[in-house]
Amino acid sequence: MHHQSPLHNFLFDCNGKLLHANRAAVQACRRDTAGSKLSPEEDMTLKSLFLMGSYPGGQEEAEEAYEEAVNAIFVLQVQCHRHNQPRSLKIGKVRWEMIEMWPMQDPVDGSPAVLVKRYNITQQKEIEMQLSAQQEALQRHNQALEQDSIDMQEERVRLEKETLTLTQRMEVLMHDKFEHTTSNFDAETPIEKVLNVLQAFITQATTPSVETVINLYHILSESGTHLRQPVALEEQLMKDKRMGSDVGKSMLQLLQGTSASAPATGETLLMKSTSFAGSGSGSASAFIPADITPAFERMLQCSCLSPHFVPQDPVCMFPWRALLLLDCMPDLQHAVLQDAETNWQFDIFAFAEATPGSTLSMLTFHLYKQAGLVREFKLDERKLCNFLQKVESGYSAENPYHNSIHAASVVQMTHMLLCHGGLIKSGLITKTQQLSSYWSAAVHDYEHGGLNNDFLIKTSHALAVRYNDQSPLENHHMSAAVQLLFQPDYSYIAVRCAGPFTCFCWRWLHNKQHLSWFDMLRSETIAHVRSVCVNQVLGTDMKRHFDITSRFQSAFKQQPVGSGGTAAHVMPVWDNVKAEDKTLVYQHHMNSISIMWQCDMTSDKQHIPQMVLKCADIGHLAVDPKTHKRWAFQLEEEFFRQGDKEKEAGLAVSPLMDRSMQGGMTRSQLGFFNIVGIPLFKAIADLFEESQPMLDGVLANFRQWEEIASAQPDVPA
Numbered sequence: 055m056h057h058q059s060p061l062h063n064f065l066f067d068c069n070g071k072l073l074h075a076n077r078a079a080v081q082a083c084r085r086d087t088a089g090s091k092l093s094p095e096e097d098m099t100l101k102s103l104f105l106m107g108s109y110p111g112g113q114e115e116a117e118e119a120y121e122e123a124v125n126a127i128f129v130l131q132v133q134c135h136r137h138n139q140p141r142s143l144k145i146g147k148v149r150w151e152m153i154e155m156w157p158m159q160d161p162v163d164g165s166p167a168v169l170v171k172r173y174n175i176t177q178q179k180e181i182e183m184q185l186s187a188q189q190e191a192l193q194r195h196n197q198a199l200e201q202d203s204i205d206m207q208e209e210r211v212r213l214e215k216e217t218l219t220l221t222q223r224m225e226v227l228m229h230d231k232f233e234h235t236t237s238n239f240d241a242e243t244p245i246e247k248v249l250n251v252l253q254a255f256i257t258q259a260t261t262p263s264v265e266t267v268i269n270l271y272h273i274l275s276e277s278g279t280h281l282r283q284p285v286a287l288e289e290q291l292m293k294d295k296r297m298g299s300d301v302g303k304s305m306l307q308l309l310q311g312t313s314a315s316a317p318a319t320g321e322t323l324l325m326k327s328t329s330f331a332g333s334g335s336g337s338a339s340a341f342i343p344a345d346i347t348p349a350f351e352r353m354l355q356c357s358c359l360s361p362h363f364v365p366q367d368p369v370c371m372f373p374w375r376a377l378l379l380l381d382c383m384p385d386l387q388h389a390v391l392q393d394a395e396t397n398w399q400f401d402i403f404a405f406a407e408a409t410p411g412s413t414l415s416m417l418t419f420h421l422y423k424q425a426g427l428v429r430e431f432k433l434d435e436r437k438l439c440n441f442l443q444k445v446e447s448g449y450s451a452e453n454p455y456h457n458s459i460h461a462a463s464v465v466q467m468t469h470m471l472l473c474h475g476g477l478i479k480s481g482l483i484t485k486t487q488q489l490s491s492y493w494s495a496a497v498h499d500y501e502h503g504g505l506n507n508d509f510l511i512k513t514s515h516a517l518a519v520r521y522n523d524q525s526p527l528e529n530h531h532m533s534a535a536v537q538l539l540f541q542p543d544y545s546y547i548a549v550r551c552a553g554p555f556t557c558f559c560w561r562w563l564h565n566k567q568h569l570s571w572f573d574m575l576r577s578e579t580i581a582h583v584r585s586v587c588v589n590q591v592l593g594t595d596m597k598r599h600f601d602i603t604s605r606f607q608s609a610f611k612q613q614p615v616g617s618g619g620t621a622a623h624v625m626p627v628w629d630n631v632k633a634e635d636k637t638l639v640y641q642h643h644m645n646s647i648s649i650m651w652q653c654d655m656t657s658d659k660q661h662i663p664q665m666v667l668k669c670a671d672i673g674h675l676a677v678d679p680k681t682h683k684r685w686a687f688q689l690e691e692e693f694f695r696q697g698d699k700e701k702e703a704g705l706a707v708s709p710l711m712d713r714s715m716q717g718g719m720t721r722s723q724l725g726f727f728n729i730v731g732i733p734l735f736k737a738i739a740d741l742f743e744e745s746q747p748m749l750d751g752v753l754a755n756f757r758q759w760e761e762i763a764s765a766q767p768d769v770p771a
């Protein structure tokens with residue numbers, strides 16, 4: 055029953071009168087009742103046992119407890135009745151007692167009686183009370199948690215709703231943008247349109263409709279020689295209401311060049327004499343016409359192309375500078391240069407401030423080493439430094455845009471694309487192409503005079519005459535830089551001759567101080583590097599933009615294939631085609647197999663390096679908005695300076711180059727992003743998923759310009 059032995063035992067009759075008690079019980083009752091109104095032993099009753107309790111409800115509660123007990127034992131005749139009673143002790147503490155009552159019989163007369171046992175349950179009660187207090191606290195805590203959880207659930211639902219709304223809005227916006235881009239500008243060239251139809255026929259055996267064929271016929275017959283240019287480019291650019299006619303004209307000039315009939319009022323600028331001051335040195339100043347007008351001379355002042363411009367030769371002036379550059383590298387390596395290796399948003403202006411005059415050479419040298427090219431190609435580090443410093447000195451710091459910082463940023467972006475954009479990983483770029491890409495990036499605007507090709511052509515500048523109006527700037531950058539490579543101080547690429555006399559040539563060249571052009575050109579490596587670089591640097595002429603992007607698009611067009619699809623399934627008609635006529639590259643892309651369409655691998659291989667340099671060249675579209683805007687304004691300033699020179703020479707000022715008609719910047723940026731930037735970066739990101747951060751950067755900057763445009767008044771008609 056109860057594991058404790060009772061403190062006291064009493065036996066009461068049915069009227070509550072004490073019949074018997076043990077000694078301890080009598081003593082305790084006497085002690086307890088000594089100070090109270092109750093009398094000792096003889097007056098000790100069942101009721102007085104209850105009245106000794108110190109109940110919160112006082113005597114009334116004690117009497118109630120007594121009535122309940124008597125009722126339970128003598129009326130309801132329960133087997134056992136238990137009641138807990140608090141008792142105030144003299145020392146100020148409370149003792150808890152349990153009164154346990156058992157029905158009995160008077161041993162003398164056999165009448166009903168009750169046996170009462172008293173137990174001390176203070177300890178048990180304390181634990182119980184502690185437990186119940188803890189339970190209560192726990193309950194309160196649980197309730198609070200439940201409330202919190204309800205609140206959080208509500209907040210989650212609210213946030214989910216908000217996200218859904220934002221996603222829907224974003225989708226609408228992106229859809230609008232896509233609609234806008236595609237509906238306003240159709241970038242597909244006649245060749246691409248034809249190839250798409252042919253490809254659908256080959257891969258899916260889809261026969262084109264008569265309407266499609268007639269449409270293609272018209273497009274081809276009306277396109278003249280512009281087969282690699284969007285259909286009706288001029289009409290498309292001029293009718294775009296968002297850009298305005300001045301932006302349309304400027305885009306047209308950028309992408310197509312000044313037409314032969316463009317008014318050139320500065321007739322005195324036309325070259326009347328063919329006498330050149332010199333030849334073969336590679337310096338532009340050697341080709342200035344003898345009867346140059348004072349206006350033209352003024353025009354060329356402060357420019358690399360000026361007859362007074364003498365590029366500083368770092369090797370001749372400071373033979374120790376190459377050593378300095380080499381020694382400086384380790385200190386810088388752990389700081390800014392590390393950032394340049396991996397950051398799509400590298401702050402080139404901050405780096406330029408830290409490395410005045412050596413921005414391009416330091417960055418390029420570091421990335422050459424970092425990419426393992428110095429080791430791989432056994433490059434002569436000293437000569438490489440010499441070369442890079444010589445190239446850097448060929449960039450005019452007077453140019454707001456086409457300066458060595460621009461070249462450095464192009465090198466960095468090239469590195470990012472190759473090493474972090476998934477190009478090297480894809481295996482579609484060879485080591486030699488990688489070597490060439492850094493080289494091309496560094497020299498691609500070498501000796502740029504801050505004036506564009508159109509200006510050189512319409513003023514019959516020596517370079518335009520020299521290169522027959524065909525990309526005079528790009529031809530000059532490339533040619534002048536290659537000539538440097540052939541000078542012994544700068545020839546950092548090891549020469550290995552092709553053919554049976556390799557060993558002989560190698561030993562012979564080793565002992566030679568100067569290498570002839572012929573020696574150099576016979577080097578396999580140099581010949582290969584040079585051919586890649588020529589393609590890359592000449593490809594930066596925006597007049598070749600659509601030609602290059604269109605060729606790239608048709609070479610690497612992706613064909614989504616249903617899950618589990620194989621080439622055999624989608625190309626039933628290819629069964630009878632010779633293996634060498636089809637080269638398919640399978641690639642896991644977006645969890646489905648895509649087929650990259652490659653008809654002629656040898657020629658298509660050049661497209662990727664070309665696209666890399668093109669992207670890097672306008673890489674500032676992808677950097678953080680602050681840096682991007684700075685580049686955009688510096689380019690605008692360079693345009694204005696050309697406009698000033700055009701005005702001075704009495705020429706018609708090129709669209710968007712008139713300083714007095716400011717405000718075309720935002721619209722021209724939107725036009726450039728829409729027609730050139732976004733499709734170019736998207737083409738790369740579509741093929742190389744890892745270069746997506748670059749496209750994201752471009753889209754972020756585009757949205758910024760859109761926001762600015764929406765706050766501006768409407769475009770003048």
Ligand SMILES: [Zn+2]
Nearest residue numbers: 460498499671
């Ligand atoms: Zn450039």
